Amino acid sequence: MNDTDKNPCRLFEIEQYICEIEDKNNSRVRCYPLPRIFRICQGRPAVEVTALAEINPKTGELNVPDNLTEILPKGRAWGGFASAPKYPGKDL
Numbered sequence: 001m002n003d004t005d006k007n008p009c010r011l012f013e014i015e016q017y018i019c020e021i022e023d024k025n026n027s028r029v030r031c032y033p034l035p036r037i038f039r040i041c042q043g044r045p046a047v048e049v050t051a052l053a054e055i056n057p058k059t060g061e062l063n064v065p066d067n068l069t070e071i072l073p074k075g076r077a078w079g080g081f082a083s084a085p086k087y088p089g090k091d092l
Contacts, residue, residue, distance in 0.1 A: 009041040011049070011062065039068060047072055 019031040037053045038046045052071060054063045065071060 009039050009068075011064065012038045012040055012046075013062075014038070037062065037064070039064075039072075 014036050016034045016036060017031040018034050019029050022028045022030040035055065036048060037050045039049045040046045049064055049068060052064055052068065
């Protein structure tokens with residue numbers, strides 16, 4: 001049995017940027033990278049685990065708890081919802 005058989009889930013990283021206006025007079029904008037880590041398991045929706053992950057700033061090594069399945073809340077894929085909730089008297 002290889003590692004993919006033991007753990008059918010994979011981790012993926014995307015990098016987004018958060019930007020702020022540094023100098024309003026010169027319209028200078030400074031952006032900073034914001035890494036986000038997701039756990040993707042076959043047949044299940046992706047779950048963000050950034051808050052649970054530890055990234056070594058010197059090596060870039062990513063460490064996540066082995067018990068992610070117990071830590072993460074239970075959820076369903078969007079396709080599992082039949083319809084949007086109805087709110088009496090509200091047009092959404």
